Amino acid sequence: MKIAVLGAGALGCAIGGALAEAGNDVVLINRNAAQVEAIRAAGLRMRGPSGERPVAVRAERDCTRLTPMDLVIVLVKSFHTQEAIAAATPLIGGDTVVLSLQNGLGHEDVLAEAVGRERVIAGKTYVGGVMLAPGHIISGTEGKETLIGELDGSDSARVRRIASVFEAAGLCTTVSTNIMGTIWDKLLINVATGAVSGITGLTYGPLYAIPEIEATAVAAVQEAMDVARASGVALSYTDPRDAWTKAAAGLPQDFKTSMLQSLEKGSVTEIDFINGAVVRWGQRCGVPTPVNATLVACIKGIERARQAR
Template sequence: MKICVLGAGALGCAIGGVLAEGGCEVTLVTRNAAHVDAMNRDGLRLVEDGVERGVKVRAATSCAALEPVDLVIVLVKSFDTRRAIEAAGPVVGPDTVVMSLQNGLGHEDELIAVAGRQRVMAGKTYVGGVLLAPGRVRIGVQDKETLIGELDGTVSFRAQAVAKAFEKAGLRCIVSDNILGTMWDKLLVNVATGALAGITGLSYGDLYAVPEIEEAALAAVAEAIAVAQAKGVRLSMTDARQPWLKASAGLPPQFKTSMLQSLEKGSITEVDFINGAVVRQGERLGVPTPVNRTLVACIKGIERRLQAA
């Protein structure tokens, strides 16, 4: 299968690199020129459980000189979704599947507006990654599932084909007939740790060692569960402790959430699409979300300070 990963940062490289090891023809697209140069020169270096290995991939800073592929995996930052898919024209052919594995809610609408509903599938992944240096990524894939599905809930041949490619590469992949519930399940996991890690600056080992942080995480997740239930979403997790524990399962103590990684680079985060999505949906449904509203405010404050520095 020919695959193009739009947004080949830590997570994009973790998934794309393992898919390449599994026999897929993978092109990684990122605007980070140093990262692209390193991958094209030395291959992509994957670090897992203290062991480093290399895999040959193709990397590019844009899609301009590329050809159509079977699958486009979208992993750019949420606020870049529209720009990225508009620039991805060369890789999107008549039969190309476009699938978001991004954190948060709302990306599929952006993809449909540009690529057309017939091309778009949805998905969520629990795979983790940390960019250590250009061309070098720490990955967390052991027992971390990826769930994909059609927006109408059907179990299609193309979804099964994508899942087969993931499974062949050793990436656990499940085709869901309840992708909306799957998306909210993943949102609960992101709500549990993303903003709290960004605010405290803690990696998972330290984050999970502070009881007060766990208490705040469970309160934020409980709000998100209440919003989802008011919306009529069918969740697989209704105990707030489940997403909190799932977030760190199989990941090393030094793992950092994507929100924390963004702040450490001085970038804005995806908080509007995670905790912010809970707040917006709660407002529409009349469900109070004071904890998530506070977390959004704190992250926005940190972003402002970093942008002014």
């Protein structure tokens, strides 16, 4: 299968490297010149439980020299989605499928507007990756599940084909007929801790020790659950506290959410595709979301203050 990974950071390299190693024609696309040159010079160096090995895979900084793909996997940061897919026109052919494996909610709408909703499928992955140096990653694919599915919940041949390609590459992949429910389930985890951690600057240990923070987080999750149900989304959660509890399961007390890490680096966060998505969907279905709206406002204020330094 001809596959392009749009946004080949640590996670994109872990997935793309596994697919390339299994014999697929893969190209990793990353704007970072050092990353691309390192992969071109020595292959993608992947470290895993069985040791380290180089994987031969193509790498490009943009799509200008590329031709249409069978599959485009989108893994850019949420706020770069529109820009990235607009620049990916050479990758889109008559039968190209575009798969978002990004965090948060709303990317599927951005992608659908750019390439047509009929081309877009969605997914969630628990695969991990850590960037050690340009072209050198720790790959966390073993036993980590990926779920993919059609936006309308249908059981299609194309999704099953993609799942089989992933499985053959050692990527444990399940076809979901409720992928939007899966996305919302994961969103609830991010809603529970991302914003409150970013606002307070706290790691999980002290964050979970403050009852007022827990109450705020649970209220934000409850709003999100109310919005999902009003929108006809089937969730696996029935109690908002379960999302708050699961968010910290198995993680150390010094764990930092990605939102806190982004703020500490002075970067824009993915708030618009997490709590902000809850607010937008709430407006569509007439469900009030004051807690999430407040969290969004606070994060945006912190973003502006840090960028002004």
